[in-house]
Amino acid sequence: MGVGQAQSAVVIGAGIVGLTIALRLRQAGVRATLVDPAAVPASASYGNAGHIATEQVEPLASWATIRSAPRRLFAFGGALDVRDVVTFAPWMARFAHAASPAKFAAGRMALGGLLSRALPAWQALVDDIERPDLLHARGHTVLWQSPDVARRQRAAWMATDIGNTRVRDLAASELDAYDDLLSHRPAGGLRFSATGQVADVGEVMQALQASFVAAGGELLRARVATMAIERGRAIAVLEDGQRLGADIVLVAAGVASADLMAAFGPRPPLIAERGYHVQWPQHDWPSDMPPVVFEERSMIVTRFRGGLRAASFVEFARARTPADPRKWAALRRHVAALGLPVCGDGDTWMGARPTLPDYLPAIGRSQAASNLMYAFGHQHLGLTLAPVTSEIIAALVTGQEPPMSLAAFDLQRFHRNHGATHA
Structure with missing residues (x-):
């Protein structure tokens, strides 16, 4: 059910998920304040492979x-x-x-429902901010070096x-095209369609932020120290002691x-599942090449406007390690x-994907406070699912029915037998 028409919202976190939510709320006429300590978030929102991964229907759990x-x-x-x-x-263990x-079957159905809407939601988002150049819906490729693999x-x-993704074998002529790009001709490969990429992750974040501000949204560069409940409603308490409240706190x-x-x-069972990338500003990778997954090496390579990025690794470590x-x-x-035709050592990055044990996001409303909502835990799919998540939250905040059931994404799924208060 919808939560009724809200007039104001505080969104905590200006990564790709929080940023798209805040923008959609402002476009819906909600007074929105976006709170984040970083002028340019260096989180997983920036460091990901830029791949709109609609093919990842099966949860990693x-x-x-x-x-x-x-x-x-x-x-x-x-x-x-x-x-x-x-x-x-x-x-x-979870x-x-x-x-x-x-x-797993239930998770696959739930995740598939989100992913089926992911690329249309991205298309609607870039159209609404009048930046269709930021999205390339031209699929991606998977390559293998070994015939057995x-x-x-x-x-x-x-x-x-x-x-909804489609896949076909790469033709011999398509494999031939890699002869000038790689040291060895691939032994085989697949071409996926109905997937995509963003033209440049950093540029997307900047464009969304600029659109939010132009629409009248407020950016507050501050860190939320803690949260509390006052008169049955959630508030955010900043490090300087300022207390922020609104019809919705997300x-x-x-x-x-x-x-x-x-x-x-x-406490939700959320971890920092860390990934790494190296990006080369100088390279000779074709500008029209879609993302390429070198599956034997568990590495994806994406051409951005700002360089060629190679990303990989699933590292379980404490956040401050x-x-x-x-x-x-x-x-x-x-x-x-x-x-690969790159020059120099490249620029390095490491960041943390917010991941829950079932590899499904947490999206919904809490019973702990009448105005508290959440949208986090998108694991490897934060970039992919940010626009559709923003559409879901905007529907809830403006009193409409969301486009799909949110039962599978309810935080209560982790605490049903532990007396939790989350819905």
């Missing part, structure tokens, strides 16, 4: 993921690294529970639920959302081994 984990470990050359097993053991066949992984993809603060929501009940330089070195080795 699955028995297939568990079975493949040992061979994917960083110690054996893979992209998975658990740097603190003890800290993450409870979360991993992950295993969410991977049961019944829960090509046969095995092709079969795996053909058996995978990819929702938490969309990425990995920081767990600490903020803990003020209202059990220093970055691991070996990850950047591994990305550079992959790029060199493939013969």
